[in-house]
Amino acid sequence: MDLLRFTTAGSVDDGKSTLIGRLLYDSKSIFEDQMEAIENASSKKGEEKVNLALLTDGLRAEREQGITIDVAYRYFATPKRKFIVADTPGHIQYTRNMVTGASTANLAIILVDARNGIVEQTKRHSFIASLLGIPHIIYCINKMDLVDYNVKTFTKIKEELTGFSSKLNTKDVRFIPISALNGDNIVNRSNEMEWYEGSTLLHTLENIHIASDYNLIDCRFPIQNVIRPQNKKFHDFRGYAGRISGGVFKKGDEVVVLPSGFLSKIKSIVTYNKEIDEAHAPMSVTVTLNDDFDISRGDMIVRENNQPRILKEIELMVCWLDENPLIEKGKYTVKHTSKEVRGIIKEILYKIDINTLHRNVEDRKINCNDIARITIKLSQPLLVDKYNDNRSTGSLIIIDENTNNTVGAGMII
Amino acid sequence: MNKYQLSHLEELEAESIFIIREVASQFENPVLLFSGGKDSIVCYHLARKAFYPANVPFPLMHIDTGHNFDELYQFRDELVKETKARLIIASVQKSIDQGKIIEEKGINSSRNKLQTTTLLDSINEYQFDCAMGGARRDEEKARAKERFFSHRDDFGQWDPKNQRPELWNIFNGKKNFGEHFRAFPISNWTEMDIWQYILKENIKIPSLYFSHNRECFIRNNVVMAKTDFIETQAEEEIQNMRVRFRTIGDATCTGATLSDADSLEMIIDEVSSSRITERGGRADDKRSEAAMEDRKKEGYF
Known part of the structure; x- marks a missing residue:
């Protein structure tokens, strides 16, 4: 059994929480006591039907206002796959949470209200999904029951979305007509839409090919900790612990340690149970080398003929997450893999108008939820790849040194 | 599944070990909260894997209500002895004796809520800057909103509406003096994952x-x-x-x-x-x- 992480996005009231509630309910992942609790809560609020959205709206404020204000994580499994769902809010002021949910997702479900078609949020979410390198997008055209399950409505929205999404990077884009409220095409095929010949949503989620979503070509091993047992049995043991960010490492491989440039060979790959001959992304392992060097957290083990770029100035797309706007020439902390450096925002190149995808070079005020292309000058070089090549070595976060908040999400170009 | 694809348990394990190692690197004085329940046992097992062949570089802390089952105390003490763990026992009874908290009355009374005071006092006493725990997001609806690295203010309080965004696998453990973090390495595990893993790894x-x-x-x-x-x-x-x-x-x-x-x-x-x-x-x-x-x-x- 493997693991698929997906995120859901859509405008307010598009029915995201209802959709997830429906997936959980129809795949029998809701337990009796949870059902009882939401039945009670629904009837207390005077609602006629059981409100499945109450399953994911966990915080008191959310239940009171009937909206989702933070990412809620949900879990379900079918005999084929385990799923982790990041249910993210539709309100503009909470878009940073969509970015959060999207950053670890293999797949995005974007809900579109069949009555309204493409709206500003649809474009924003599609763009964010593409920007964050989510390999698969499924557009669920929801509330088909409210447009009499009309094939023309579906086809029109599908065509518009196909046109729009061709401007984006996402390669795998699919469309499914659904009614989350009534369960059409979620787990069971709809009797009302015989014109639709594709798979149901759950069937698609269970079978979509995700094995190639990790980069298994470019070998990257950022070091998290140095393991020195200093006990009798392992007196001379010196291991480098970390999670492989890319590629496959084998015992005996010739490697280079960056930034120092030391050459060595992999002596062993250690896990608790046993030594192994090879390890690949995204495994957490401990590696020992033939030679003893002064290596520490933030260094990276790679192959000599395939190295990341070593840059003291980086260009990136940034999604701003904080109420305080980004300050040009401002100093921030930059966190990238296991390395932390200081940086100065050197230049704001342009801001993206997410409705038109046009570059706006005039308005350079970067507020919360804005997406911009910037350059940062770093106090020390970072070992980076392009985000499109590697989501781990190509991503970074920006931290405000006054508040300690995570204020920016960066994707290196 | 092809050769280079991890099973769901392997992927969850890799993620949790990564987080435990991040905690050990980013904080000066972390602690693992250990109740003797299956989730904290799995957390401790993952911590031992994360630093093998070195010892786990932080202590375990049991917030002991004094109302646990005998079998649990026995299990805890055996595990500590066998794995040479450092164990701190923080006693709720002591907090009651000191008059910091008052025992609930009535037939359904419990010391569950009282643990909070003992926990926060112990974090203060030992100057822990990060307390790791085995909470899972699938357990409960408020926990479904929890971050891996969860910031606590200097009163130990959680502000769920104002949490730091958590992106990719980059964790921001920066804080001011007096504040601390909670970290939840097995956030993404479900009850079923825990049981399957206990079976797979043959965990006591x-x-x-x-x-x-x-x-x-x-x-x-x-x-x-x-x-x-x-x-x-x-x-x-x-x-x-x-x-x-x-x-x-x-x-x-x-x-x-x-x-x-x-x-x-x-x-x-x-x-x-x-x-x-x-x-x-x-x-x-x-x-x-x-x-x-x-x-x-x-x-x-």
Whole structure:
């Protein structure tokens, strides 16, 4: 059994929480006591039907206002796959949470209200999904029951979305007509839409090919900790612990340690149970080398003929997450893999108008939820790849040194 | 699945080990909260894997209500001895004796909520800057919103509406003096994942999880164990029942399940066919719709 992480996005009231509630309910992942609790809560609020959205709206404020204000994580499994769902809010002021949910997702479900078609949020979410390198997008055209399950409505929205999404990077884009409220095409095929010949949503989620979503070509091993047992049995043991960010490492491989440039060979790959001959992304392992060097957290083990770029100035797309706007020439902390450096925002190149995808070079005020292309000058070089090549070595976060908040999400170009 | 694809358990394990190593690197004085329940046992197992062949570089801390089952204390002490762990026991009884907290009254009284004071005081006393715990997001609706690295202000409080965004696998553990973090390495695991992993890794767990005979009684449709900590009412009849525990908390607020499952395989079968969540038998969560959220805001696990 493997693991698929997906995120859901859509405008307010598009029915995201209802959709997830429906997936959980129809795949029998809701337990009796949870059902009882939401039945009670629904009837207390005077609602006629059981409100499945109450399953994911966990915080008191959310239940009171009937909206989702933070990412809620949900879990379900079918005999084929385990799923982790990041249910993210539709309100503009909470878009940073969509970015959060999207950053670890293999797949995005974007809900579109069949009555309204493409709206500003649809474009924003599609763009964010593409920007964050989510390999698969499924557009669920929801509330088909409210447009009499009309094939023309579906086809029109599908065509518009196909046109729009061709401007984006996402390669795998699919469309499914659904009614989350009534369960059409979620787990069971709809009797009302015989014109639709594709798979149901759950069937698609269970079978979509995700094995190639990790980069298994470019070998990257950022070091998290140095393991020195200093006990009798392992007196001379010196291991480098970390999670492989890319590629496959084998015992005996010739490697280079960056930034120092030391050459060595992999002596062993250690896990608790046993030594192994090879390890690949995204495994957490401990590696020992033939030679003893002064290596520490933030260094990276790679192959000599395939190295990341070593840059003291980086260009990136940034999604701003904080109420305080980004300050040009401002100093921030930059966190990238296991390395932390200081940086100065050197230049704001342009801001993206997410409705038109046009570059706006005039308005350079970067507020919360804005997406911009910037350059940062770093106090020390970072070992980076392009985000499109590697989501781990190509991503970074920006931290405000006054508040300690995570204020920016960066994707290196 | 192809050769270079991890199973869901392998992927969850890799993620959790990464997080535990991040905690050890980013904080000066972390601690692993250890209740002796299956989730904290799995966390400790993952910590041992993360630093092997070195020892786990942080202590375990048990917030002990004094109302635990005997089997749990015995298991805890054996595990500590066998793995040479450093164990700190923070006693709720001591906090009561010092007059910091007042014991609840009434037949459904429990020390569950009182643990918060003892936990926050101990974090202060030992100057811990990060307390790791085995909470899972699938357990409860407020926990579903929790971050891996969760910031606490200098009163130990959680502000769920104003959490730091957490992107990719980059964790921001920066804080001001007096503040601390909670870290939850197994956030993404479900109850089923935990059981499958315990089976896969052959991890020892307390005997309470397996079917056994015990003196019990029924209160509010929940099977409760007879212990010295609970006063039974006249109409509550003590019966010998074949039970096991799906989750282990205080004897005062943890319900038992009627069960014949005496092996991990049978437990997994039972969990997969169960129609009730594991916390369905926890009286502490039933106090109100937002019981967990309210306790968490104050500084609970």
